[in-house]
Amino acid sequence: MLEVQGLCKSFGGIHAVREIDFSVAKGQIFSLIGPNGAGKTTCFNLITGFYRPTSGKVTWDGEDVTALKPYDMASRGVIRTFQKTNVLRSLNVLDNVIHAHYLQERTPLWRTFWPHRGQSQRDRQIEDSSREIIEMMGLGHRMEADANALSCGELRLLEVSVALGAKPRLLMLDEPAAGLNTREANDLAKRLIQLPGKWVESLLLVEHNMHLVMQVSDHIVVMNFGQKLASGTPQEIQSNPAVLEAYMGKAA
Numbered sequence: 387m388l389e390v391q392g393l394c395k396s397f398g399g400i401h402a403v404r405e406i407d408f409s410v411a412k413g414q415i416f417s418l419i420g421p422n423g424a425g426k427t428t429c430f431n432l433i434t435g436f437y438r439p440t441s442g443k444v445t446w447d448g449e450d451v452t453a454l455k456p457y458d459m460a461s462r463g464v465i466r467t468f469q470k471t472n473v474l475r476s477l478n479v480l481d482n483v484i485h486a487h488y489l490q491e492r493t494p495l496w497r498t499f500w501p502h503r504g505q506s507q508r509d510r511q512i513e514d515s516s517r518e519i520i521e522m523m524g525l526g527h528r529m530e531a532d533a534n535a536l537s538c539g540e541l542r543l544l545e546v547s548v549a550l551g552a553k554p555r556l557l558m559l560d561e562p563a564a565g566l567n568t569r570e571a572n573d574l575a576k577r578l579i580q581l582p583g584k585w586v587e588s589l590l591l592v593e594h595n596m597h598l599v600m601q602v603s604d605h606i607v608v609m610n611f612g613q614k615l616a617s618g619t620p621q622e623i624q625s626n627p628a629v630l631e632a633y634m635g636k637a638a
């Protein structure tokens with residue numbers, strides 16, 4: 387579905403991403419990992435049109451999408467989250483997810499901010515879909531709670547719910563487990579595994595929580611200093627000496 391070929395991005399003298407190639411197949415949970423500053427988020431920004439590559443190509447569903455803008459990528463079903471939260475703190479859980487649905491709808495702006503006014507049948511479908519997403523993500527008991535009142539773990543689940551509200555085909559999550567404790571990260575992992583198939587076609591993750599990555603991923607690409615260091619299944623990556631060295635130094 388997604389193919390990245392020879393992707394490069396330089397910022398002045400910094401080569402943030404160098405000759406990166408990978409492809410994400412339908413049904414896959416694919417993870418990009420690597421030490422801080424390895425170039426993972428830059429890859430996300432290049433794929434989703436936030437940055438233009440210095441060179442290289444991004445293909446989505448057979449179409450060259452290298453020069454597209456972020457909203458064009460979103461309208462094609464490539465939806466991402468950011469390391470900083472994408473939820474609207476002043477809205478409750480349900481309204482956050484309802485709001486995200488309208489990103490893919492042709493709708494008047496006022497409806498985005500007052501989603502419950504003058505409900506049509508389409509609005510009711512969107513509310514039902516939002517409730518279903520929130521239940522599936524394990525936040526059903528917090529449906530009417532203000533986003534402000536959520537714990538860190540609940541906020542992360544809401545972020546994924548909001549992204550799902552935009553009806554992604556490829557969902558790209560940038561560090562969804564940041565700040566979570568072990569129990570919360572395990573819960574998130576359990577929910578992410580359920581997504582390909584019914585809720586999204588594929589999932590692309592950037593994540594530092596290795597336990598979560600190894601639990602959920604079908605395929606992993608390891609980046610270091612902007613380059614691809616290794617690529618393989620979780621088992622292959624865990625036993626790759628170059629990966630161990632990048633993370634833990636020569637002694638590993």
Ligand SMILES: Nc1ncnc2c1ncn2[C@@H]1O[C@H](COP(=O)(O)OP(=O)(O)OP(=O)(O)O)[C@@H](O)[C@H]1O
Nearest residue numbers: 397400401402420421422423424425426427428429
């Ligand atoms: N807009 C920018 N301007 C200049 N340098 C940048 C910019 N964005 C990223 N970089 C640099 O590119 C390199 C890769 O950064 P990037 O954020 O992609 O790494 P990362 O692997 O996502 O790191 P982390 O895991 O810490 O989020 C770093 O050296 C970073 O400082």
